[in-house]
Amino acid sequence: MSAIDELSIPAPLQGVAEKYWQQLLEMHKQPETLQPLRKRAVPLFALSDFVARSCIQEPELLERLLGSHLVPEQPDYADELDKLLRDVSDEDSLKCRLRHFRRLHMVRLAWLDLSGQLPIDEALHQVSQLSDVLISKAYDWCYQHLSERYGSPMLDGRPQPMLILGMGKLGGRELNFSSDIDLIFCYPAPGETSGGRKVIENQQFFTKLGQKLIGALDSMTADGRVFRVDMRLRPFGDSGPLVTHFSALEDYYQEQGREWERYAMVKARVINPDGQYSEELRTILRPFVFRRYIDFSAIEALRNMKRLISQEVRRRQLSGNIKLGAGGIREVEFIVQTFQLIRGGREQELQQPNLLSVLSVLKKRQWLEDQDADRLAASYRFLRRTEHCLQELADEQTQTLPDNEEDRLRLSLVMGFADYNAFLQHLNDHMRDIHCQFQELIGDEQESHGSKDASDLHDLWTLPLSDEEAHSLLEKHLSAELAEQFWRALNGFASDIRQRSMGKRGRETLDKLMPWMLAAVLDKSEKPTTLLERLLHVIKSVCRRTTYLELLLENPGALAQLVRLCDASPWIAEQVSRFPILLDELLSPQHLYELVPQDSYASELRQFMLRIPEQDLEAQMEGLRQFKLSQQLKIAAADITGVLPVMKVSDHLTFLAEALIRQVVLDAWQQMVQRYGRPHGIPEGQTGFAVIGYGKLGGWELGYGSDLDLVFLHNCDSNADTDGPKPIESRQFYLKLAQRVMHLFNTKTASGDLYETDLRLRPSGNAGLLVCHMDAFGEYLHKEAWTWEHQALARSRFVFGDDSLATTFAGLRRSVLCLPRNKQKLAAEVREMREKMRSHLEKSQGFDLKQGSGGIADIEFLTQFWVLSESHRIPEICYWSDNVRILESLKIQAVIKPEVAEQLTQAYLAYRNAGHRFVLQGQPAIVDSDEFEQMRDFVRGIWEQTLGRADRS
Structure with missing residues (x-):
């Protein structure tokens, strides 16, 4: 459709347009002047709520547009x-x-796009150019007004700029109609300002500049916002400085830059170029993004990213998503950027951010055949036009096809189709073609189902067999007794499933899946009925979610991993049943058993969270939980296969928890600062807030079901106010921050809570403040704390916070633990506390590994006693907070004999390992009374020598 006057508006949309037109007449001061414009305006009001509402909100807008602005040429x-x-x-x-x-x-x-006057390439370019100008002019204004107060940030006698890197589609000059913008701020070099009323460091100047620029663009006013600004792609994400100088930027990408950041940087472009500085920045970034050699590792990296996106689509139950779905816009981007990352280091033509420009290079150089390149370009343009139209309907950032008839009609009309089904058929053809090319270049190879014949098992599931017939069939695989048990479990499940509401597609998928699953069970397990029951529990949990049944049917490797893991651990089977999103993790076995390095959980979490809109707090909370569940499953998978010893398992679970704590605090911090401003005296990049881990977290000994024992501290002037639009006292700010942290931890989403948290070890326990000033905390520990609180302190460590707080806490902890104590009095108090604990917690028959006499708790109390009684003369023994290294320190410093330290360590690890296995088997950590007898006797003997008579009950 070439001109707006030629639009023929379908009847269902005429009423919508007429309603908007009447609202405009009511809002306009001289409605009679609008009548000549009706013929051109009403059709667009029918097509776009955004156009109509904008004209109603600003009644003079329509006359301005039709007067001079409605020409395709860019103003x-x-x-x-x-x-x-x-x-x-x-x-x-x-x-x-x-x-x-x-x-x-x-x-x-x-208006121009919906009326067919603007080709999609030009539309994308004009939106991007408009965005460039809005960002640049807002930056110029903010820079000038800051300079009037602070002077200019100088380098070699001349003012230096803050360069703004536009990322993603903004960088590629192909920005969506309604998109957030991903930015990174950087500047040439440290120094200080000159020529203003107050001299400050360049870092402070540019941080203030970045904050003002974000406020100018992103803050919501009565007139809306210009853009949603996303700064999470900057070095270190939300925890990093808002602005980074060139040297720090170079160090980060050389030492810590990850593959996904290479991918993101392919589209980076300086929005406000400044001569030599822009070229210097490009010189810094180029070696990181484009390797000098042909780099085929990029394929695997992009494959991993696509796998994560596919998981996100399933987790968020996204359907009809033309960006993230199979054959969507993202797959075109991956195809093109694969060539850029592989060959870009040698081929400068590929070092440009615009996708269609690079696609033409791929065609010219015959890296893609002409026909493939042309089809890919045509499909990409069709999808981008569809995306553009979707977002023009209401100025909303969406890539999801509409689910209401009104918007479907609008979309079909604008895209030039007689009806929605015709449009959908054309769209599906394009997406199929894209996905086919993507699979050929990047897609994973799929395993096939095992060779075991499942034909007889197909009859077992689909035919109405008698018990005798089923037993006869199963006895080809099992003994008569096992066959009877197996059939009883399967038949009961079949009866239950028949009562459930499942769609036709779901039942057909289940009927295809079950014979293969039964074959896998009979082929692999020594306890087939037990394994079958675990698997059927999983299937029950997903039977109404056909997507997951199809996942298992179409990905035999995923089914094989599910069988293997459920066979090894009922705990894993229960986790997958409760949280079916974990099935996504089974799609790639090599990644399932490929653990994140211990020091990389924070960066992996950051990458994971980047896919979730920053303003969607509910989705952010769900994302944190999904990350924990998926990483926990990987750790468990490595655990049951013997890849990790128990101490390494605890290390991974602890580092995972630390990464999540860090992210939760930073998220809560951002939300509080946005509302109340920053506490006085807290510089950019710091929070003045600390999280102390106690117990298993403090001792690097977390298990799969462990809760977190936490204490929150701060070091800000409690009476000072925050600097935001709604200032409050700092003590209130940190209280609200702690409450927000707890909310993010404890809120139950579809994936449960993040962790159970326990704050009872804070000063005065549940009666005390949720967060305590560091000085008050130290005073409490020195003057009021009970002996058991000092014992707990021995198992504490700094988990999150600023470096200055970490140093302060380390000194405070050491000073308390090194206090001189009366040894006999201390022994009596420790013994009394242990007896109280046992009387309350040990209720079992047999030997309770944790609370039983001679068990884990006795060893922990012994180490705490030695730390508290001897640290005043040997401070080295109070450095560590985990029992194994405390025992090693006690041995090195000759506080206890080497053979005592070694046997206590052996007993401690043996108990922990056994308890760990019980968790994976879904059982309590209790063994027969005669197990570990020699170890228990030894521990009790040391207890008696050290603290007095042990209770041997």
Whole structure:
């Protein structure tokens, strides 16, 4: 459709358009002047709520548009905005005019695009150019006004700029109609300002500049916002400085840059270029992004990213998503960027951020055949046009096909189709073609089902067999007794499933899946009925979610892994039953058993969370839980296969918890600062907040079901106010921060809570403040704390916070643990506390590995006693917080004999290992009374020598 006057509006949309037109007439001061414009305006009101509502919100907008702006040629955005901002003297006016300017030109672009006057390539370019100008002019204004107060940030006698890297589609000049913008801020070098009323460091200047720029663009006002600004792609994400100088940026990417950051940097572009500095920045980034050699490792890295995206689509139950789904926009990007990352180091033509430009190079150089390149370009344009139209309907960031008839009709009409089904058929053809090319280049190879014949098992599941017939069939595989048990379990499941509401597709998928699953059970397990029952529990949990049944049917490797893991551990089977999203982790066996390095959980979590919109707090909480569940499953998989010893398992679970604690605190911090501002005196990149881990977290000994014993501290002036629009006292700020942290931990989402947390070890326990000043904490420990609180301190360590807080806490902990104590009194108090604990917690028959006499708790109390009684003369023994290294220190410092330390360590690890296995088997950590007898006797003997008579019950 070539001109807006030629649009023929279907009847269902005429009423919508008429309603909007009447609202506009009511809002306009001189409605009679609008009548000549009706013929051109009403059809667009029918097609776009955004166009209609914008004209109603700003009634003069329609006359301005139709008067001079509705031509396809791009206006001089920079000149127009310069004139508009010339007399702006305050930030509120700046925000207002930026938003009005954005609205005018986005309505213009939507109008031209929806009426078929703007090719998609030009539409994407104009949206990107408009965005560049809005960002650059807002930056210029903020820079100038900051310089008036602080002077200019200098380098070699000249002012230096803050360069703004546009990432993603903004960097590629192919920005969506309604998109957030991913930015990274950087500047040439440290130093200080010159020429202002107050001299500050360059880092402070550029941090303030970045904050003001984000506020100018992102803050929500009565006029809306210009863009949602996402800064999470910067070095270290939300925990990193807002602005980074070139040297630090170079160090980060050389030492810590990850594959996904290479992928992101392919599209990086300086929005506000500044001569030599822009080229210097490109020189820093180029070696990281484009390797000098042909780099085929990029394929596997992109394959991993695609796998994560596919998991996200399933987890969020996204359907009809033209960006992330199979054959979507992201797969085109992966195809093109695969060539860029592989060959870009040698072929400079590939070092450009625009996708279609690179695609033409691939065609010219015959890296893609002409026909494939042309089909890919046509499909990409079709998808981008569809995406553009979807977002022009309501100015919302969406890539999901509409589920209501009104918007389906609009989309079909704008895309030039007679009806929605015709459009959908055309769309599916394009996406199929893209996915086929993606699979040929990047896609994973699928395993086939095992060779075991499942035909007789197909009869077992699908035919109405008598018990005798079923037993006869199963006795080809099992003994008569086992066959009877197996059939009883299967038949009971079949009866249950028949009562459940399942769609036709789901039942057909289940009927195809079950024979293969039965074959795998009979082929692999020594306890087939037990394994079958575990697997059927999983199938029951997903029987109404056909996507997961199809996942297991179409991915034999995933089914094989499910069988293997459920056979090894009922705990894993229960986890998968409760959280079926874990089935996604089974798709790639090599990744299932490939653990994240212990020091990389934080960066892996950061990458995972980048896919979730920052403003969607509910999705953010769910994402944290999904990350924990998936990593926990990987650890368990490595555990049951013997890849990890028990201490390494605890290490991984502990580092995983630390990464999640860090992310939770940073998320809570961002939310609080956004509302109340920063506490006085807390610089950018710091929080003044610390998390102390006690117990198993403090001792690097977390298990799969462990809760977190935490204490929250801060070191800010409690009476000072925050610097935000709603200032509050710092003590209130940190209290609200702690409450928010607890909310993020404890809220139950579809994936449960993140961790159970226990704050009872804070000063005064449940009666005390949720967060305590570091000085008050130290005073409490020195003057008021009970002996058992000092014992707990021996198992504590700094888990999150600023370096200065870590140093302060380490000194405080050491000073308390090194206090001189009366040994006899201490022994009596430790013994009394242990007896109270046992009387309350040991209720079992047999030997309780944790609480039983001669068990784990006795060893822990012994080490704590030695630390508290001897640290005043040998401070080295209080450095570590885990029992194994405490015992090693006690041996080295000759506090206890070497053979005592070694046997206590052996007993401690033996108990922990056994308890660990019980958890994976879903059983309590209790053994027969005669097990570990020699170890228990030894521990009790040391207890009696050290603390007095042990209770041998």
